[in-house]
Amino acid sequence: MINFWGYSISETRSINYDKNDKAMTEYIAATVPSSKLCIGCGGCTAGCTAGNLTDFNIRKVQMLMKRGETKDAKEQLQKCMLCGKCMLVCPRGVETRKMILEMLNFIKTNQKLED
Amino acid sequence: MNLEGKQQIWNDYQKEIADDHYFYARSCIRQTFFPGSEWAYLDIMKNKLGKDVVDDPRHTTCTGIGYHSDIVPAETIMTVVARHFALMTEAGYENMTPSCITSFGIYTEILETWEHHPEIEEKIREYLWKATKREFNKPKNLAHTSDIIYKFRNEIATQSKYKLVNVHTGRPLRGVDHIGCHYSKMFPTKGIGGAEFPAVLSGLIYAWGGDVIDYPERRHCCGFGFRQYLVMANRGYSVANSKKKFESMQPYQPDFIVANCPGCAMFMDKWQYTISEMEGTTYGQDGYGIPVLTYEELSALVLGYDPWEIGLQMHQVSVEPLLDKMGIPYDPEAKYKNVRGENIGAPKCPTYLRVANL
Amino acid sequence: MAKVIIIGGGPAGCEAAHQLANQGIEVELVEKSNETGGNLNNWYQLFPDRKYAKDLNAILKGHLEHPNIRLHLGMEPKKIEKSKTGKFNVPLTDGSLLEGDSLLVATGFKIFDARRKEEYGYGIYENVITSVELENMFYNHAITTAGGNTPKRVGIIHCVGSRDEKVCNYHCSKLCCITGVKQAIEIRELLPEAEIFCFYMDMRMFGPGYEEMYREAQEKYNIKFIRGRLSEAAENMQKQLQIKVEDTLVGKPLRMTLDMMILLVGMESSEGTRQTAGELGLNLAPNGFIQPQDPHYRNNFTNVEGVFVAGCGSAPMNLTDTLADARSAASCITAYVKNHKI
Numbered sequence: 001m002i003n004f005w006g007y008s009i010s011e012t013r014s015i016n017y018d019k020n021d022k023a024m025t026e027y028i029a030a031t032v033p034s035s036k037l038c039i040g041c042g043g044c045t046a047g048c049t050a051g052n053l054t055d056f057n058i059r060k061v062q063m064l065m066k067r068g069e070t071k072d073a074k075e076q077l078q079k080c081m082l083c084g085k086c087m088l089v090c091p092r093g094v095e096t097r098k099m100i101l102e103m104l105n106f107i108k109t110n111q112k113l114e115d
Numbered sequence: 116m117n118l119e120g121k122q123q124i125w126n127d128y129q130k131e132i133a134d135d136h137y138f139y140a141r142s143c144i145r146q147t148f149f150p151g152s153e154w155a156y157l158d159i160m161k162n163k164l165g166k167d168v169v170d171d172p173r174h175t176t177c178t179g180i181g182y183h184s185d186i187v188p189a190e191t192i193m194t195v196v197a198r199h200f201a202l203m204t205e206a207g208y209e210n211m212t213p214s215c216i217t218s219f220g221i222y223t224e225i226l227e228t229w230e231h232h233p234e235i236e237e238k239i240r241e242y243l244w245k246a247t248k249r250e251f252n253k254p255k256n257l258a259h260t261s262d263i264i265y266k267f268r269n270e271i272a273t274q275s276k277y278k279l280v281n282v283h284t285g286r287p288l289r290g291v292d293h294i295g296c297h298y299s300k301m302f303p304t305k306g307i308g309g310a311e312f313p314a315v316l317s318g319l320i321y322a323w324g325g326d327v328i329d330y331p332e333r334r335h336c337c338g339f340g341f342r343q344y345l346v347m348a349n350r351g352y353s354v355a356n357s358k359k360k361f362e363s364m365q366p367y368q369p370d371f372i373v374a375n376c377p378g379c380a381m382f383m384d385k386w387q388y389t390i391s392e393m394e395g396t397t398y399g400q401d402g403y404g405i406p407v408l409t410y411e412e413l414s415a416l417v418l419g420y421d422p423w424e425i426g427l428q429m430h431q432v433s434v435e436p437l438l439d440k441m442g443i444p445y446d447p448e449a450k451y452k453n454v455r456g457e458n459i460g461a462p463k464c465p466t467y468l469r470v471a472n473l
Numbered sequence: 474m475a476k477v478i479i480i481g482g483g484p485a486g487c488e489a490a491h492q493l494a495n496q497g498i499e500v501e502l503v504e505k506s507n508e509t510g511g512n513l514n515n516w517y518q519l520f521p522d523r524k525y526a527k528d529l530n531a532i533l534k535g536h537l538e539h540p541n542i543r544l545h546l547g548m549e550p551k552k553i554e555k556s557k558t559g560k561f562n563v564p565l566t567d568g569s570l571l572e573g574d575s576l577l578v579a580t581g582f583k584i585f586d587a588r589r590k591e592e593y594g595y596g597i598y599e600n601v602i603t604s605v606e607l608e609n610m611f612y613n614h615a616i617t618t619a620g621g622n623t624p625k626r627v628g629i630i631h632c633v634g635s636r637d638e639k640v641c642n643y644h645c646s647k648l649c650c651i652t653g654v655k656q657a658i659e660i661r662e663l664l665p666e667a668e669i670f671c672f673y674m675d676m677r678m679f680g681p682g683y684e685e686m687y688r689e690a691q692e693k694y695n696i697k698f699i700r701g702r703l704s705e706a707a708e709n710m711q712k713q714l715q716i717k718v719e720d721t722l723v724g725k726p727l728r729m730t731l732d733m734m735i736l737l738v739g740m741e742s743s744e745g746t747r748q749t750a751g752e753l754g755l756n757l758a759p760n761g762f763i764q765p766q767d768p769h770y771r772n773n774f775t776n777v778e779g780v781f782v783a784g785c786g787s788a789p790m791n792l793t794d795t796l797a798d799a800r801s802a803a804s805c806i807t808a809y810v811k812n813h814k815i
Contacts, residue, residue, distance in 0.1 A: 009393055010352040012359070015720060017729035029695070036691045039676070040700060040722040063723045066697070092688070116708055120596035123588065311591040311705075331707035331715040334592075366710055 020068025027106050028065060032099045035062060037092040044086035044096055050079045058086055062099060077103055116329045121312050128299075128309035132266045133210035133256040138203040139170045142215030143180065145377035145409065148384075151426025152377075153214055155415040156260060163274055163418060164267050169206050174199060179217035183341040190242065193235070196225050197243040201251035211254035212263055216376035219259040220297025223305050226253060257305075259298060261375035261410045265307055265315050268322040276419030279325030281370075282442035287326040288370040291405070292316035293360075293383065295376025296336050310334075316373050316410060323417050325370075332363035338386075339378040357386040361398045361405070368400070371437050372407045383407045388431045391468040402469035404432030416443060423449050435471035447472050474499050474541075475810035478563055478573035480550060480749055483511025484533055484792060485784025485799040486579035491536035492803035498810060501571045502537070503545045503563070505745065509534055511581050517611035519792060520655040521682035529792070545569075553752045559779055559813075574813070575779045575806050578755070578763060579799070580745035582785035585634025585642070585738045592705040593633065593736060599712055600624075601734045603633075604652055607660075616663050616733070620712060624667055624732035627660055628716060629653045630703045631673040635739030644760040646739035647789045650677045653737050654687050657696040670731075671698045672718050680791055701727065706734060740789040749786075753777050763787045773802040781806055 028035055042059050050056040056079035064073040077100060086096040139157065146153050160166045178195050181187035203211055213219045229236035243249055264271070279288045294313045299306025308314030311334065317327040338356025343349045360383075364372075374380040387404035391397050399405045407430065408416070415425045422443065427434045428450045438445055450472065451461045464473040475498050479486045482504025490500045508514065510533065516526035537544055548565040553576070555561055563571040587595035587603050595601045599619035602610075610616050618624050631653055635646040653671050660669055676698070678684040690696040701718035709715050714734045720727040742761040750757055756764040756776045763782045766774040773781045783802035784795040 005350070005389070006347045007349070007351040007354075009358060009390065010355040012355070013725055014717075015723065015725050015727040017727060033692065036695065037688060039698075060723060063720070067720060067723060067727065069723070069725075117597050117599060120588070120594075123596065124591055309591065312597070329708060331709050333707060334705065 015067050015069055017067060021070060022068045023110075024070050024073070024103065024106050025066055025068055028062075028099060028102055031102045032095055034093055034095045035066075035099045038062060038094050039092055041091060043089040043091060044094075047085045047089055049081050049083050049085060054079050056080065058096060058100070061103075062096075065103060073103065074107055077107070121314075124312050125308045125314045128304060128307060128314075130258070130262070130305060130307060131256060132258045132262050135166050136208055137166065137168045137210045137212040137263065138206060138208040138254075139168050139260075140174055140177070140199060140211065140213040140215075140218055141170070142213070142218065142377045143176045144381060145214055148377065148381045148429070149409050149412065149426060150429060151415075151424065152409045152411040155420060155425045156214070156264075156411040158420075159271070159411070159414055159418060160263070164270060168212075169208055171202050171206060173202055177213075177215070177218040177221050179215070179221050180341050180345075182221065183217070184345050185342065190239065192221065193225050193228075193239045194242045194246065196222060197239050197251055198247060198249060200253060201243065201247070201249035203254060204251045205249075209252065209255040211257045212260050213257075214260050214377070216259065216295030216298050217378065219257075220295075220301055222254075222257055223302050226257065227302065229253070259315075259375065261298075261315050262307060264410055264414055265318050268319050271414055271418060272322045272324075275323060275417045277417055277441045277443055279320060279323045279417070279441070281440045283440070287324055288437075288440060289328050289367060290320040290325045291328050291330065291333075291364050291367075291369045291372040292320060293337060293372055293374040293376075293379050295374065295379050298375060316375055319410060319413065320373065323413075328364060328367040328369050330364040330367055332360045335360055335363075337374075337376075337379040337382050339376075339382050344382075353382070354386050354389055357382055358390055361387070361390070364405070365398045369405050370440060371413075372405055373410055373413050374407065375410050377409065380407055380409045384431045388465055388468050392466055395467050397468050399432070400436065402467070403436050403471075404468055406430070406432050406434045406437045408434070408437075416441065419443075421445070423452075431468075433469070433471040475575075476501065476573045477575045477577060477806055477810070478561055478571050479503065479577045479579055480553070480563075481511070481579035481581055481745060481784075481786070482506075482509035482544070482546070483579060483581045483784065483795075484513055484529075485581065485786075485795050485802075486511075486577070487533040487537060488796045488799035489577055489579060489783050489803045489806075490542050491533075491539065492800050493806060494539040494541035496803070496807045498541065498807065500542045501545065501563075501573060502542060503548050503550060503565065503571070505547070505549045507547045509537065509544070509546070512584070513792075515605050515608055517608045518655070518659065520651045521680065521686045523655070545571075550749075550752075553749060555753065555777065555779065561779065574810050575781065576753075577802055577806060578746070578749050578753075578775070578780060578782045578786050579784050580749050580786045581743050582740040582746070582789060583743040585640070585646075585741055587633055587736045587738050589640050590633055590637075590736070593630070593703065593734075594706050594708065594714070595736060598706065598708040598714060598734075600708075600714060600732065601706065601736065603736050603738045604629075604649070604656060605738065607656055607735050611656075611659055611663075614663065616660060618712070618732055622732070623664065626668045626729070626731050627664070627670070627733045627735065628714070628729075628731040629657055629669070629671045629735045629737060631671065631737050632702065633736040633738050634741070636674065642739065642741065642760070644762075644789070645677065647677065647679065648791050649737035649739055650675075651680065651683045651686065651791075653735075654678075654683070654690045654696070656735065658686075658690050658694050661694040661696065669694075669696050670729075671696060672701055672703055673698060674700070674702050680793065699727070740785060742786065746786045753780055755780065755782075758788075760788075762789075773798065773805045779809065781809075
């Protein structure tokens with residue numbers, strides 16, 4: 001993109017649900033059905049070891065994933081320490097740890113396919 | 116789109132517009148970017164509709180651009196506007212008709228503020244007296260000049276030489292109406308048709324034989340936003356808003372865009388060039404852009420004014436495809452000539468955006 | 474025998490009539506339409522047990538076949554007067570005159586007129602319908618777009634006309650959340666392949682079994698809930714709705730296309746409620762519903778002695794609460810007429 005006037009055309013930060021690729025969303029819904037139960041309370045995030053030290057937000061990561069904002073979700077995943085504290089506090093019984101592992105699995109499989 | 120549902124809403128948002136005897140308030144940028152526009156309006160009012168309009172040379176900017184970019188304080192702009200009201204009062208008029216949507220919004224906002232805070236009005240009267248020894252009456256009627264054209268749209272239709280109809284196919288031309296945000300988004304009851312489905316420009320298009328495009332981003336701001344475009348680094352999101360609109364309207368293949376805000380008309384015209392240079396994208400047919408007209412220019416075309424006389428050669432996007440569709444004759448050779456027939460010089464040809472005769 | 478006039482033959486009026494009649498009180502039940510049941514007539518199934526509305530309606534109607542109850546269908550009070558002796562005189566539109574010792578206002582609610590939310594395009598975009606119209610589709614076991622197609626993506630918009638200063642309604646209509654959940658499940662049953670969204674501000678699952686139903690909607694029926702209020706909808710060339718909301722839990726604006734948009738229209742006090750309140754000089758709460766004397770222990774009493782209120786005339790209520798409120802009003806009225814030795 002040319003930037004000869006000192007600016008370029010801004011990209012939208014809206015989630016474009018129609019265009020987003022929901023392959024990961026569908027995969028997680030199938031492999032971790034409990035993930036559908038999240039009510040966004042943030043209990044998981046409040047006690048999160050990683051979230052205390054970084055901008056990792058497990059609640060938000062799974063919501064980004066559900067909207068097909070896969071790229072944003074991917075960037076965050078590696079920060080999880082897999083301690084499982086989130087699972088202990090979740091009032092809806094979401095298997096948060098499994099969800100993270102399956103998201104990583106999905107990325108790994110897809111990357112292999114891409115390679 | 117169910118028209119009956121819209122008409123129901125339009126019934127709720129009608130406003131009173133004076134019949135005659137208008138005090139005219141020019142726009143800073145309309146006369147700069149669309150130099151024939153305000154002349155055409157005055158000529159139509161006086162010579163076609165037989166109305167009495169005062170165009171006072173002592174009238175100044177309302178300082179809206181400075182106000183909206185945090186340079187001019189509220190008391191200052193109110194005093195400047197109070198002076199406009201004083202000029203109107205001195206001329207013996209009581210119907211204020213600003214050409215600019217920003218001014219219209221500001222006049223509305225100030226009158227509303229004074230309505231709720233008479234002590235502020237008192238203070239401003241005092242400031243104006245100290246500064247100029249002037250006094251004023253508040254306008255009895257405030258209407259944007261597009262409201263005035265709307266009021267007389269049927270009279271204009273009766274006098275029209277050309278219709279908004281494709282002379283080759285007989286089909287109504289498809290127009291996009293773009294309403295300036297400050298026309299009715301701040302005070303929906305002050306706009307014809309309200310803020311969600313304004314009727315002020317679509318009413319013109321329908322009255323003159325055209326069709327209106329209802330595209331998803333119809334209500335979206337053009338991106339003008341004073342404090343955005345004034346800072347060069349921020350212009351990226353100014354232009355992104357226009358781009359969003361163009362992308363949304365393009366599938367409907369609009370024949371033209373008509374705007375009532377000088378800022379919107381200017382940006383929607385010029386940004387088409389910017390986007391084409393930056394991304395190689397054009398939105399009209401055959402590499403052209405979508406012609407953007409002010410409502411004065413559209414009225415003038417319908418009434419048979421010469422396109423070059425009303426300044427259409429100053430547009431970034433070529434209007435020739437629209438003129439051809441409407442069957443309006445024009446002299447391509449005269450496009451870049453002044454009234455004395457002297458060459459005024461042709462602009463440089465853009466890389467991607469097609470320009471007629473360049 | 475003591476006599477009570479009940480204005481309004483919806484669930485509250487019917488239930489109160491039944492209870493009063495059983496106490497040996499004569500009841501004059503006035504209903505403006507030609508059948509009893511009120512808004513219940515517009516519903517297909519009820520939350521949370523999915524009971525057919527017509528079955529409940531039949532029970533309520535059956536109870537009216539009682540020697541102490543006189544039903545005045547298709548009638549409206551021409552006026553309502555309280556005499557100096559404390560009696561109520563109600564001339565009806567057919568010329569008859571009712572007299573009663575006490576009066577129960579059971580005039581209920583009306584559905585918010587969705588056209589007032591202009592930016593949602595109801596009445597303008599053909600695939601925007603209200604939750605009431607959706608119930609009618611359930612009756613016919615078919616959900617189709619205006620163009621006759623099977624919708625692939627459906628959005629349910631919560632709080633239309635509720636919790637919204639812009640339409641002068643500060644109050645929560647209380648029932649729309651659970652209605653949305655129930656309707657989402659019913660849509661899923663008819664459209665197994667569709668993507669179904671609820672756009673909510675808060676999920677207010679206040680009744681027994683409601684939260685469980687919400688959970689089931691997520692887990693079993695794969696309904697997706699997005700926390701964000703609809704900002705505006707527009708129609709595209711395919712007559713779909715392009716909507717703008719903020720996904721507030723993600724913190725980003727979200728845009729998507731819907732084939733069909735359902736507006737969960739809220740509740741406002743009905744014309745009947747306002748008119749009756751006006752004639753009797755009843756206090757109205759700022760939300761337009763009748764103001765009870767006390768929200769806890771005198772919630773069926775009004776500021777006018779002998780005038781009682783039951784059901785949605787005083788606040789949005791679900792059917793469980795409406796019926797309980799009607800029974801409570803009946804017991805208050807029974808005590809009132811006994812104490813006044815009528």
